[in-house]
Amino acid sequence: MHFALTEEQQMIADTTRAFVENELYPHEAEIERSGHLPMELIRELQAKAMAAGLYAANMPEAVGGAGLDSLSWLLYEKELGRANYALHWTCVARPSNILLAGTDEQKEKYLFPCIRGETWDCLAMTEPGAGSDLRGMKATARFDGGDFVLNGTKHFISHADIADFAIVFMATGEEETPRGPKKLITAFFVDKGTPGFTVRDGYRNVSHRGYTNSVLDFDDCRLPKSAVLGEVHKGFQVANDWLGATRLQVAATCLGRADRALSHAIAYAAERRQFGQQIGKFQGVSFKLADMAMELKAANLLTWDAAWKFDQGTVTEADMSMAKLKATEVLAMIADEAIQIHGGMGLMDELPLERIWRDARVERIWEGTSEIQRHIISRELLRAVGG
Amino acid sequence: MKVLVPVKRVIDYNVKVRVKADGSGVDLANVKMSMNPFDEIAVEEAIRLKEAGKAEEVVAVSIGVKQAQETLRTALAMGADRAILVVAADDVHTDIEPLAVAKILAKVVEEEQPGLVLAGKQAIDNDMNATGQMLSALLGWSQATFASDVDIEGDSAKVTREVDGGLQTISVKMPTIVTVDLRLNEPRYASLPNIMKAKKKPLDEKTAADYGVDVTPRLEIVKTDEPEARQAGEIVPDVDTLVAKLKEKGVV
Numbered sequence: 001m002h003f004a005l006t007e008e009q010q011m012i013a014d015t016t017r018a019f020v021e022n023e024l025y026p027h028e029a030e031i032e033r034s035g036h037l038p039m040e041l042i043r044e045l046q047a048k049a050m051a052a053g054l055y056a057a058n059m060p061e062a063v064g065g066a067g068l069d070s071l072s073w074l075l076y077e078k079e080l081g082r083a084n085y086a087l088h089w090t091c092v093a094r095p096s097n098i099l100l101a102g103t104d105e106q107k108e109k110y111l112f113p114c115i116r117g118e119t120w121d122c123l124a125m126t127e128p129g130a131g132s133d134l135r136g137m138k139a140t141a142r143f144d145g146g147d148f149v150l151n152g153t154k155h156f157i158s159h160a161d162i163a164d165f166a167i168v169f170m171a172t173g174e175e176e177t178p179r180g181p182k183k184l185i186t187a188f189f190v191d192k193g194t195p196g197f198t199v200r201d202g203y204r205n206v207s208h209r210g211y212t213n214s215v216l217d218f219d220d221c222r223l224p225k226s227a228v229l230g231e232v233h234k235g236f237q238v239a240n241d242w243l244g245a246t247r248l249q250v251a252a253t254c255l256g257r258a259d260r261a262l263s264h265a266i267a268y269a270a271e272r273r274q275f276g277q278q279i280g281k282f283q284g285v286s287f288k289l290a291d292m293a294m295e296l297k298a299a300n301l302l303t304w305d306a307a308w309k310f311d312q313g314t315v316t317e318a319d320m321s322m323a324k325l326k327a328t329e330v331l332a333m334i335a336d337e338a339i340q341i342h343g344g345m346g347l348m349d350e351l352p353l354e355r356i357w358r359d360a361r362v363e364r365i366w367e368g369t370s371e372i373q374r375h376i377i378s379r380e381l382l383r384a385v386g387g
Numbered sequence: 388m389k390v391l392v393p394v395k396r397v398i399d400y401n402v403k404v405r406v407k408a409d410g411s412g413v414d415l416a417n418v419k420m421s422m423n424p425f426d427e428i429a430v431e432e433a434i435r436l437k438e439a440g441k442a443e444e445v446v447a448v449s450i451g452v453k454q455a456q457e458t459l460r461t462a463l464a465m466g467a468d469r470a471i472l473v474v475a476a477d478d479v480h481t482d483i484e485p486l487a488v489a490k491i492l493a494k495v496v497e498e499e500q501p502g503l504v505l506a507g508k509q510a511i512d513n514d515m516n517a518t519g520q521m522l523s524a525l526l527g528w529s530q531a532t533f534a535s536d537v538d539i540e541g542d543s544a545k546v547t548r549e550v551d552g553g554l555q556t557i558s559v560k561m562p563t564i565v566t567v568d569l570r571l572n573e574p575r576y577a578s579l580p581n582i583m584k585a586k587k588k589p590l591d592e593k594t595a596a597d598y599g600v601d602v603t604p605r606l607e608i609v610k611t612d613e614p615e616a617r618q619a620g621e622i623v624p625d626v627d628t629l630v631a632k633l634k635e636k637g638v639v
C-alpha cells in the first residue's frame with residue numbers, strides 16, 4: 001500500500017489549481033453578485049481551459065479528453081471544485097460520462113460537440129413526485145407507431161437553460177419486484193426545440209449562485225427510436241454503468257472547497273489577535289483546526305481509496321457512498337467552523353466563506369441524499385449476513 | 388538552433404519561509420518546491436522560439452538534488468523536448484553555488500552545442516543573479532541580462548534589457564546567453580495532455596563528477612535571519628505632525 005501521488009498526478013493538480021486561482025477566482029465575486037454568467041466570459045474562459053487541456057479532461061483520450069486514471073481525474077475535480085460551481089462547470093465543462101454509452105452516431109451528434117465546447121448536456125431524472133425514489137417516476141414514454149411519445153415533468157434539472165439537449169429518463173413500463181411494482185426506465189436524447197419539449201426557469205436556491213436549475217415539460221413530445229440511449233427498459237443499467245463515479249466527483253469537488261475554507265481558517269487563526277495574542281493560541285480555536293484537518297484528511301482518503309478501487313474494478317457501492325457522504329458532511333462542518341473562527345468577518349462576502357457555507361448545503365442532497373448513502377452502506381453490510 | 392534552458396528547483400514563491408532553528412538557512416523539509424519563476428519564463432520563451440520556427444529543440448537542464456527531476460518534468464510538460472538532470476547534492480538544503488553551476492553548464496554547453504542559453508535572471512531562493520554572467524565569462528560568449536524582449540535575427544539577437552533608468556536595447560552576437568526578467572512573457576500552464584506526454588520524454592541523469600566539476604561550497608553562510616517583523620503603525624492627526632515626526636526620525 002502506498003499513498004504518494006505520482007509526479008504526473010501532482011502536476012495535474014498543480015496546473016489545475018493554478019488555472020482555477022488565476023483564471024476563475026477573479027470572476028467569482030461578480031457571479032455571486034449577479035447570479036449570471038455572461039456568454040462572452042464563458043467563451044473567453046473556455047478558450048483558455050482548452051489551451052491548457054483542462055476542458056472535458058474527464059473524457060478518454062480517444063475522444064479528445066485527457067485519458068486520466070480515476071485518481072488523477074478526481075484530483076482535477078478537487079481543484080476545480082474550489083471555485084464557484086457555475087464558473088467551473090460551464091467554462092471547464094466535464095460532459096457526462098453517460099454520453100460514452102451512445103452509438104457512434106449519437107457520439108457524433110452529442111458527445112463530440114460537448115468535448116469541443118460547442119454544446120452542453122444536462123441530465124433529467126428527478127420529478128416533483130420522484131426524487132430519491134426514481135423508480136417511482138410518473139413521466140412516461142409510450143411506444144407509438146415506431147416512435148416514442150413523452151409526457152410528464154422533470155424538475156431541479158441543472159443548467160438545462162444553457163444545455164443544447166437533455167438526457168431524459170422516462171418510465172416505459174412496470175415490473176413486479178419483491179418490493180412491489182417498479183417502473184422500467186428508458187433513457188432518451190431530447191434536443192432543445194423538439195416539439196412538445198419546453199424548458200422553463202426553475203427555483204432560486206441557496207447554493208451555487210449562477211448555477212441554474214430548470215423545469216422540463218414534456219407534452220406529447222414525439223421522438224424516433226434512434227433517440228434511445230442504450231436499450232429500451234435498460235435506462236437504469238446505463239445510468240449505473242456510466243454514472244456510478246459521479247458520487248466521487250461530488251466528493252472531490254467538496255474536498256477542494258473544504259480545503260480552501262480550512263486554509264482561510266488556519267491563516268486567520270495565525271493572524272487575528274484578540275486579548276493580546278493570536279486567536280490560534282486559544283485551544284477553543286486551535287482544537288477546531290485540528291478536528292477540521294483530521295476530518296478532511298479522512299474524507300480525502302476515503303475518496304482516493306474509492307478512486308483507486310474504481311480503476312481496479314473492486315469498488316463497491318458502499319465505498320463510493322462513504323466517500324460522498326463523508327466529503328459532503330465534512331465540507332459542511334469545515335465551512336461552518338471556518339466561519340466561526342473568523343467571527344463576524346466570516347459572514348461577509350469579502351471572503352469566500354459565506355458562500356462555501358451556502359454551497360455546502362446542496363451537496364448532502366443531490367447525487368443521493370445523505371440518508372440514501374447511509375441506506376446503501378448499511379444495505380451492503382446487512383446483505384453480507386443475509387439481512 | 389538548439390536552446391538550452393537551465394531550471395532550478397526552489398522553495399515555492401507562495402510558501403511562507405521559515406528559518407531553521409540553528410540559523411544555518413531556510414527550512415526546506417516538507418516544503419512545497421517549484422520551478423524558479425524566472426526559469427519558467429525562460430522555458431516559455433524557448434518554447435515560443437520553437438513554435439515560431441526559430442528553434443528546433445529545447446533542452447532543460449537542472450543541477451541539484453535528485454528531486455529536481457520534478458522540476459524538469461514540469462519543463463517537459465510545458466513543452467521542452469528533453470531534459471538533463473545533474474545530481475550534485477544529496478541533501479535538499481545544499482545549495483550549489485553559481486560558479487559550480489556555471490562550470491557544469493559550460494560542460495553541458497560543450498556537449499550539447501546550443502545556439503542560445505536562456506536562463507532566469509536569478510533564483511528567488513538566494514537571489515545571486517550570477518550564473519548567467521559567469522557562464523558567459525567561462526564560455527567567452529556574449530550575454531544579455533534582464534531581458535524583457537528577445538528577437539533573434541540570424542547570427543545576432545536584439546534584446547531589450549530592463550535597466551534602472553528604463554529600457555535599453557542591445558544587439559548581441561550568437562551564440563549568446565540571455566537571462567530573462569519578469570516582463571518577458573507570461574508562462575503557459577503545463578497542459579494536461581502535455582503532462583501525460585512528459586513521462587515519455589527523455590530525461591538523462593548525470594552527476595557533477597561526470598563533468599569533473601568540484602561543487603564544494605566556497606561561501607560560508609554565517610547566519611540567516613527572519614526579516615524583521617513590521618512594527619505597528621501610528622496614526623497622526625494631521626500633516627504637520629506627520630512632517631514633524633518624519634524629521635524627528637531623520638527620514639526627511
Ligand SMILES: Cc1cc2nc3c(=O)[nH]c(=O)nc-3n(C[C@H](O)[C@H](O)[C@H](O)COP(=O)(O)OP(=O)(O)OC[C@H]3O[C@@H](n4cnc5c(N)ncnc54)[C@H](O)[C@@H]3O)c2cc1C
Pocket residue numbers: 122123124125126130131132133155156157158159205213362365366367368369370371372375
Ligand atoms: C440544486 C439542485 C440541482 C439538481 N440537479 C439535478 C439534475 O440535474 N438532474 C436530476 O435529475 N436531478 C437533479 N436534482 C435532484 C436531486 O438529485 C434530488 O433533489 C435528490 O435526489 C433528492 O430528491 P428530492 O429532492 O425529491 O427529495 P426526497 O427524495 O423527497 O427526499 C426528502 C427527504 O426524505 C429522505 N428520504 C427519502 N427516501 C428515503 C429512504 N428510503 N430512507 C431514508 N430517508 C429517505 C431524503 O433523504 C430527504 O431527507 C437537483 C437538486 C438540486 C437541489
Ligand SMILES: Cc1cc2nc3c(=O)[nH]c(=O)nc-3n(C[C@H](O)[C@H](O)[C@H](O)COP(=O)(O)OP(=O)(O)OC[C@H]3O[C@@H](n4cnc5c(N)ncnc54)[C@H](O)[C@@H]3O)c2cc1C
Pocket residue numbers: 272274275279282283284285340341342343344345347
Ligand atoms: C451582522 C453583524 C452585525 C453586528 N452588529 C453589531 C453592532 O450593531 N454593534 C457592535 O458593536 N457590534 C456588532 N457586531 C459585531 C459582533 O458583536 C462581533 O462580530 C462579535 O463580538 C465577534 O467579534 P469578531 O467578529 O471581531 O470576532 P473575534 O472576536 O475576532 O473572534 C474570532 C474567533 O476567535 C474566537 N475567540 C476570540 N477570543 C477568544 C478566546 N479568548 N478564547 C477562545 N476563542 C476566542 C472567537 O470565538 C471567534 O471564533 C455585528 C456582527 C455581525 C456579524
